[in-house]
Amino acid sequence: MKEYQAIVTACKPLTANVQALTFDIGERAVVRPGQFLNISTGNEMNLLRRPIAICKAEGSEITVCFQIKGSGTASLAKAKRGDVLSVLLPLGNGFYASEREKKIALIGGGVGVFPMISCIRAYCEKKQVYSYIGFRNKDAVCMEEEIEKSTQYTIVTDDGSYGLHKNAVQAFADDFERNTPDVVFACGPTPMLKALQSFMAEKNIPCYLSLEERMGCGIGACLVCVCTLTGGEHARVCKDGPVFNAKEVLL
Amino acid sequence: MADLSVNICGVPFKNPVIGASGTFGFGREFNEIYDISQIGGLSTKGLTVEPRLGNPVPRIAESKGVILNAVGLQNPGVEHFIKEDLPWLKTKDVVVIANVAGKTLEDYEKICERLNGLVDMVELNISCPNVRAGGMALGIRPENIREVTSLTKAKLTKTPLIVKLSPNVESIATNARAAEEGGADCISLVNTFTGMVVDLERRRPVLQNNTGGVSGSGIKPIALRMVYEAAHAVKIPVIGMGGISTGKDALEFMMAGARAVQVGTANFTETTAMPRIIREMNDWLDAHGVGSVNEIVNALQMN
Numbered sequence: 001m002k003e004y005q006a007i008v009t010a011c012k013p014l015t016a017n018v019q020a021l022t023f024d025i026g027e028r029a030v031v032r033p034g035q036f037l038n039i040s041t042g043n044e045m046n047l048l049r050r051p052i053a054i055c056k057a058e059g060s061e062i063t064v065c066f067q068i069k070g071s072g073t074a075s076l077a078k079a080k081r082g083d084v085l086s087v088l089l090p091l092g093n094g095f096y097a098s099e100r101e102k103k104i105a106l107i108g109g110g111v112g113v114f115p116m117i118s119c120i121r122a123y124c125e126k127k128q129v130y131s132y133i134g135f136r137n138k139d140a141v142c143m144e145e146e147i148e149k150s151t152q153y154t155i156v157t158d159d160g161s162y163g164l165h166k167n168a169v170q171a172f173a174d175d176f177e178r179n180t181p182d183v184v185f186a187c188g189p190t191p192m193l194k195a196l197q198s199f200m201a202e203k204n205i206p207c208y209l210s211l212e213e214r215m216g217c218g219i220g221a222c223l224v225c226v227c228t229l230t231g232g233e234h235a236r237v238c239k240d241g242p243v244f245n246a247k248e249v250l251l
Numbered sequence: 252m253a254d255l256s257v258n259i260c261g262v263p264f265k266n267p268v269i270g271a272s273g274t275f276g277f278g279r280e281f282n283e284i285y286d287i288s289q290i291g292g293l294s295t296k297g298l299t300v301e302p303r304l305g306n307p308v309p310r311i312a313e314s315k316g317v318i319l320n321a322v323g324l325q326n327p328g329v330e331h332f333i334k335e336d337l338p339w340l341k342t343k344d345v346v347v348i349a350n351v352a353g354k355t356l357e358d359y360e361k362i363c364e365r366l367n368g369l370v371d372m373v374e375l376n377i378s379c380p381n382v383r384a385g386g387m388a389l390g391i392r393p394e395n396i397r398e399v400t401s402l403t404k405a406k407l408t409k410t411p412l413i414v415k416l417s418p419n420v421e422s423i424a425t426n427a428r429a430a431e432e433g434g435a436d437c438i439s440l441v442n443t444f445t446g447m448v449v450d451l452e453r454r455r456p457v458l459q460n461n462t463g464g465v466s467g468s469g470i471k472p473i474a475l476r477m478v479y480e481a482a483h484a485v486k487i488p489v490i491g492m493g494g495i496s497t498g499k500d501a502l503e504f505m506m507a508g509a510r511a512v513q514v515g516t517a518n519f520t521e522t523t524a525m526p527r528i529i530r531e532m533n534d535w536l537d538a539h540g541v542g543s544v545n546e547i548v549n550a551l552q553m554n
Binding site: 001002003040044045046047048049072086088213214215216217218219220221222223224225226227233234239 | 275276283284296304305309311317322325467516519520522
C-alpha cells in the first residue's frame with residue numbers, strides 16, 4: 001500500500017458511459033484480484049479520491065474501468081495522456097482461492113464485471129474458471145476479449161439484446177449442477193449480491209462478495225465506509241473488505 | 252532548517268502539525284503509509300465511555316471544495332483504546348491527544364477521570380452530542396461550555412485540557428472566553444459546520460443522517476476568521492483548523508494567532524498530506540529567513 005503520483009497513459013471510452021483509464025506508477029504493481037485503489041479525479045474541487053476496483057495490472061501499468069456517474073467520475077474521464085493523478089494502492093483484501101479450490105465461479109454484474117476480470121486474469125491458467133457476466137443490454141457489453149479467457153463463460157443481458165436473456169445469478173444457478181464450483185466470487189449491484197447470497201445460503205460452498213460503499217480515507221482510519229456483519233458489529237469495507245464471506249455480511 | 256518545535260501547555264511538539272480527530276483513527280493505518288512520528292501530534296477518533304456503532308451509511312458526501320461527514324462517533328470505547336491502542340501509540344514519538352465525547356456531563360467527567368495522566372492532552376468534543384440541558388447542544392451556549400469545562404478540568408489534574416469549539420454559534424469569541432473561564436488550558440477550533448447535500452434525482456439528502464459536518468478547503472476563510480477572533484479573545488493557546496491542506500495554509504492560521512494546527516480532510520485527499528505540509532512550512536520559513544515557527548504566531552497585521 002503506497003501513494004503514487006501516477007502518469008496517465010490512456011483514457012478511452014469502453015461503452016457510452018464506462019471509461020477505461022490506464023496509468024503508470026513507475027514500479028511493478030503487486031496486486032491481488034479484487035483489490036481496489038483510491039484515485040484523485042484531477043479536479044481540486046473534488047476533495048475525495050474515488051475508490052475503483054483494479055481491472056488489470058501489467059508491469060507498472062494499471063487499468064481501472066469506471067462508470068461516469070457524477071462530477072468526480074466525469075472529471076476523471078477527461079484525464080489526458082501525461083496527466084498526473086494521486087493514487088493510493090493496492091487497497092483492501094481482494095479475492096483468494098486456496099490450493100484446494102480448483103473450480104471458481106465468477107458472477108459479475110454491471111461495473112462489477114471489472115474486478116471479475118482481475119480474477120479471470122489471475123486464475124484462468126491455473127484453475128477452472130466459470131464466468132457468469134451480466135450487462136444491462138448489448139450496448140453495455142464490454143471486455144469480452146478478457147471474459148473469454150475463462151474456461152467457460154456465459155454473458156447475459158437484462159433485456160436479452162445480447163447473450164442469454166436472464167440475470168447473472170440465474171445463469172449461475174442454472175449451470176450449478178453441471179459445473180459445481182469449489183468457491184464463488186461475485187461483484188455487482190446489491191440486489192444481485194443478495195440473490196446470490198440467498199442462493200448460496202444452504203450450500204456448503206464458500207462464497208465471497210465484493211461490496212461498494214462511499215469512502216473517506218480508503219485505509220481504515222475514518223470509519224466512513226462500514227457494513228454490518230451478521231454478529232451486529234461493523235466492518236470497514238475499505239480495510240476489512242471489500243470482499244466478505246457471504247455468510248458473514250448483512251446486505 | 253527552521254525550528255518548527257512548539258510548546259503548548261508545557262507539552263513539547265516537534266512541529267505544530269496535528270492529525271485532526273476522526274480523520275486519523277488511532278494512527279495505525281496511516282503508519283502503514285508513513286512513520287507517524289514525523290507529525291507533531293494526533294487527536295484520536297472521538298472516544299466515549301462505551302463503544303458506539305455510529306450512524307447508518309452513507310456517512311460521507313461531497314460538494315465543491317468540501318466534504319460532509321456523519322460518522323456518528325463510531326468508536327471502540329475508552330477502555331479498548333487504553334488497552335489496545337495507547338500502548339502502541341506510546342512507542343511513537345508523537346503527542347497523543349485523546350478526543351472525548353459523551354451524551355451527559357457525567358459521561359465527560361467519567362472519561363476524563365479515566366484518561367487523567369494516561370495521555371499527553373485531552374480534547375473535549377462538545378460540538379455534536381445533546382445533553383440533559385433541554386436538548387441544547389453542549390457546545391453552543393457559553394454557560395454550558397463553562398460548566399462542562401470546569402467539571403472535566405477538575406478530573407484532569409495531570410493532563411492539559413483542550414476544549415474544541417463548534418463554529419455553529421452566535422459568537423466564537425464569547426464561547427472561547429467561556430472555555431477559558433471554565434478552566435480550559437487550550438482551545439481548538441473550528442469543528443465542522445452543519446450542512447446538507449441533496450441527491451436531486453432521488454429527492455433525498457445524500458447522507459443517511461440527512462445532515463453532516465462540512466470540512467475541507469472550502470471552509471478555510473471562515474475558519475481562519477474564527478480562529479483569529481478566538482485567539483484575540485483569550486490568553487490561553489489556540490489550536491487552529493479548518494481546510495488546511497498546504498504549509499502556507501498552516502502558517503496563515505498561525506499568523507492569525509494559532510500556536511499549532513490540525514489537519515483533517517486533507518488526509519483523505521492525500522494520505523501523505525501532513526508530512527508534505529510540514530516540509531512546506533519549513534521551506535517557507537527558510538525562504539523568508541524566519542528561524543522559528545513561533546515568530547509567525549500572531550504576526551498578522553490587520554489593515
